[in-house]
Amino acid sequence: MKFPKPYTLKQIAALIDCEYKGAEDFEILGINEIHVVEPGDIVFVDHPKYYDKALESAATIVLINKDVDCPDGKALLISDDPFRDFNKLTEHFKPFRASNSAIASDAIIGEGTVIQPNCFIGNNVTIGKNCIIHANVSIYDDTIIGDDVTIHAGTVLGASAFYYKNRPEGYDQLKSGGRVIIKNNVDIGALCTIDRGVTGDTTIGEGSKLDNQIQVGHDTVIGKKCLIASQTGIAGCVVIEDNVTIWGQVGIKSGITLAKGTVLYAQSGLGHSTEEGKTYFGSPAQDARAMFKEMAYIKKIPEILQKLKNLS
Numbered sequence: 578m579k580f581p582k583p584y585t586l587k588q589i590a591a592l593i594d595c596e597y598k599g600a601e602d603f604e605i606l607g608i609n610e611i612h613v614v615e616p617g618d619i620v621f622v623d624h625p626k627y628y629d630k631a632l633e634s635a636a637t638i639v640l641i642n643k644d645v646d647c648p649d650g651k652a653l654l655i656s657d658d659p660f661r662d663f664n665k666l667t668e669h670f671k672p673f674r675a676s677n678s679a680i681a682s683d684a685i686i687g688e689g690t691v692i693q694p695n696c697f698i699g700n701n702v703t704i705g706k707n708c709i710i711h712a713n714v715s716i717y718d719d720t721i722i723g724d725d726v727t728i729h730a731g732t733v734l735g736a737s738a739f740y741y742k743n744r745p746e747g748y749d750q751l752k753s754g755g756r757v758i759i760k761n762n763v764d765i766g767a768l769c770t771i772d773r774g775v776t777g778d779t780t781i782g783e784g785s786k787l788d789n790q791i792q793v794g795h796d797t798v799i800g801k802k803c804l805i806a807s808q809t810g811i812a813g814c815v816v817i818e819d820n821v822t823i824w825g826q827v828g829i830k831s832g833i834t835l836a837k838g839t840v841l842y843a844q845s846g847l848g849h850s851t852e853e854g855k856t857y858f859g860s861p862a863q864d865a866r867a868m869f870k871e872m873a874y875i876k877k878i879p880e881i882l883q884k885l886k887n888l889s
Contacts, residue, residue: 684702761783809824
């Protein structure tokens with residue numbers, strides 16, 4: 578998430594009331610999570626296990642809960658609670674804006690697009706040409722939808738990320754300031770839920786087709802011409818490359834990559850990245866051909882046991 582203009586280290590430190598290490602006029606351009614940071618971004622870290630990863634990342638400003646040596650060319654924001662202060666920055670630069678109409682006045686809707694009754698279209702939403710948005714679809718703020726997109730009834734685009742910190746008093750949510758982006762020629766079935774990014778974009782690539790009742794987690798990127806069947810659950814920060822096929826009731830772990838042309842058979846549980854063009858099955862998912870061989874061998878166990886019994 579980029580700020581509307583550059584800010585200085587001193588200005589950002591004043592916003593969250595924390596100390597800093599570095600030149601007070603050090604330029605800051607935005608905030609982002611570790612997997613999408615760029616030079617000029619703030620990244621936060623609040624556990625020693627991840628200090629090195631944050632300090633060595635592309636981010637040039639690290640919001641951290643310990644005064645450590647600052648790498649050359651970078652700056653530190655030193656906070657007693659980086660998670661809390663990261664939320665403060667999100668709330669400052671991307672605050673919640675209440676709506677007073679079903680379709681926000683600043684929403685842009687392209688020529689030939691049909692919006693069916695009882696839809697909600699939030700602030701700063703852009704919808705392209707020749708789309709069909711069926712009844713009871715909710716499109717949250719800042720969503721961008723391309724041309725020739727169909728979204729079926731009851732789908733929600735842009736709900737908050739499922740991202741919490743466990744505190745003694747309860748779970749504390751990391752605020753979401755990202756977007757959902759739907760490219761051209763995408764079809765989304767009924768009752769799907771596509772969460773916005775925490776600071777980046779959750780993206781559905783051109784020509785991809787989603788069945789009914791699919792969950793897509795925050796900051797996940799789905800490539801071109803993917804086919805995803807009903808009741809699939811995709812966690813946050815997953816990368817799904819082009820021409821991937823996912824059949825029904827599949828569960829996919831966060832932070833992994835499905836390589837181009839991957840096929841996942843129904844009711845699989847995937848916890849690791851895949852290889853290009855391979856087919857997977859099972860839970861945990863493995864090479865489908867190997868899994869089917871194992872299942873065939875398992876079926877022979879009673880016969881083998883009977884033979885051993887006859888020999889004894």
